[in-house]
Amino acid sequence: MDTREISTEERLAPGDLIATLAAQTPNVGLNPTEWPGLTLYRFTSTSARQWDDVGALSICMVAQGCKVVTVDGVQHRYDPFHYFVLRRRLRFEVEIVSASIEKPFLSFVLQVDPSMVRRISGDMLDRAATTFHRPLPEDQRDAYVSPLDLDLLGAALRFIKAVAHGSDRRVLAPIYLQEIVYRVLQSQQCDRLVEAAAQDSARNPVADVILFVRERIAEPLTIADLAEHVSMSPSTFAHLFRDVTGMSPYQFVKRMRLDYARGLLLDGSLNASEVAKSVGYSSLSAFITEFKRHFGVTPRAYADAQHGAVPFRVDRATAPI
Numbered sequence: 001m002d003t004r005e006i007s008t009e010e011r012l013a014p015g016d017l018i019a020t021l022a023a024q025t026p027n028v029g030l031n032p033t034e035w036p037g038l039t040l041y042r043f044t045s046t047s048a049r050q051w052d053d054v055g056a057l058s059i060c061m062v063a064q065g066c067k068v069v070t071v072d073g074v075q076h077r078y079d080p081f082h083y084f085v086l087r088r089r090l091r092f093e094v095e096i097v098s099a100s101i102e103k104p105f106l107s108f109v110l111q112v113d114p115s116m117v118r119r120i121s122g123d124m125l126d127r128a129a130t131t132f133h134r135p136l137p138e139d140q141r142d143a144y145v146s147p148l149d150l151d152l153l154g155a156a157l158r159f160i161k162a163v164a165h166g167s168d169r170r171v172l173a174p175i176y177l178q179e180i181v182y183r184v185l186q187s188q189q190c191d192r193l194v195e196a197a198a199q200d201s202a203r204n205p206v207a208d209v210i211l212f213v214r215e216r217i218a219e220p221l222t223i224a225d226l227a228e229h230v231s232m233s234p235s236t237f238a239h240l241f242r243d244v245t246g247m248s249p250y251q252f253v254k255r256m257r258l259d260y261a262r263g264l265l266l267d268g269s270l271n272a273s274e275v276a277k278s279v280g281y282s283s284l285s286a287f288i289t290e291f292k293r294h295f296g297v298t299p300r301a302y303a304d305a306q307h308g309a310v311p312f313r314v315d316r317a318t319a320p321i
Contacts, residue, residue: 017063017080017157021106024164035163035173037111044104047096048305051295053259054092056111057196059184060084061148061156065105066098076145083148085189087196091259108160112181117197120181121190146189155179205230206241213253217260218280223249257281258294265303272299 025031025042032039037056043065066079070093078084079098086092086109099105159176162168184193209226226249227237241249257279264275276287291299 017061017153017160018106020157020160021063021108022104024160025104025106033163034169038160038163039109040160041107041109042104043096043099044101045096046099049093049095051259051262052092052094054086054090057114057117057193058086059110059112059180060086060107061110062105062107064103065096065107067105067107068095068097069093070095078145081148082145083152083184084145085184085193085196108156110159110177110180112193112197114197116178116181117185117193120178121185121194124182124185146187149183149187152180152183152187155183205232205237209237209241209249210252210256213256217257218278220280220282221253226253254290255294258291261287261291261299262295262302265299268303275299 021040021042024033025040028042028044030039030041049070060078061083062079064080066077069076069078069084071090076084077097096105155176159173159180162173162176181193184190208230212226212229213221223234223238226241227234230237232240238249241252247255261275261279264270264278265272270278272288273284276284279287281287281290288298291302295302297305
């Protein structure tokens with residue numbers, strides 16, 4: 001019999017991550033953790049498609065079950081054999097297609113600091129020459145599913161376990177987090193992760209304006225107001241904003257209001273009229289018209305359709321820490 005030492009990675013199995021996540025997800029839906037930027041999920045039934053947004057560069061892994069994410073009409077299916085990188089400011093649809101009480105859907109979403117990505121990629125000298133200069137195909141820039149290998153699985157398992165214990169969380173978890181980023185950078189996701197990190201970390205007037213709008217979502221805002229906030233002329237600012245976001249400031253602010261309204265409707269504590277006022281609409285009819293144009297249904301129909309469903313809420317899991 002071969003008695004040679006077997007490495008930890010060779011002894012790993014998907015069941016190890018399943019057991020670890022199952023023990024740390026007492027609630028159906030979103031389960032926060034002691035580590036800022038790490039959110040665990042448990043679902044015991046499938047779900048209809050839900051719109052969601054990403055607030056930070058994030059890595060998503062599924063230990064059990066299956067999920068479909070749709071970005072710009074393209075479906076990305078990932079399961080225990082794949083992982084998914086989500087870029088900040090990405091809007092998508094998510095649907096859990098495999099989950100039950102006996103075999104619940106178990107996953108986690110982990111925010112990644114862009115500066116860590118840049119630092120680790122810079123230390124990987126054999127990749128440094130190509131990481132920042134090779135453009136990605138346009139149809140692969142926003143979302144991509146990659147096979148999950150044993151090295152990355154092992155790093156993820158060690159990180160999740162370490163987060164659950166005080167001293168391990170302080171000493172070991174940061175090391176394992178760096179290993180996760182390192183393993184992803186060794187894969188076909190390298191260029192995608194680095195490019196997304198570079199864009200996330202760049203400070204520019206558009207990022208300041210987005211924060212400005214978010215903090216004043218209920219107030220009337222004009223392009224002149226936004227331009228004044230970053231000390232630019234309205235025309236210069238409008239051109240810059242469109243170059244960065246792909247839409248006009250007016251379109252972007254409207255979308256932010258409607259997305260925020262969607263969240264308020266899901267919470268269920270306000271009626272449509274109250275929601276409209278909370279997101280800066282003085283006219284209820286205008287709010288209903290814009291909401292239907294954006295989401296395809298009226299606010300009331302949207303709230304009724306989501307009633308009783310447990311939202312995935314990646315937007316909360318990836319909100320800025």
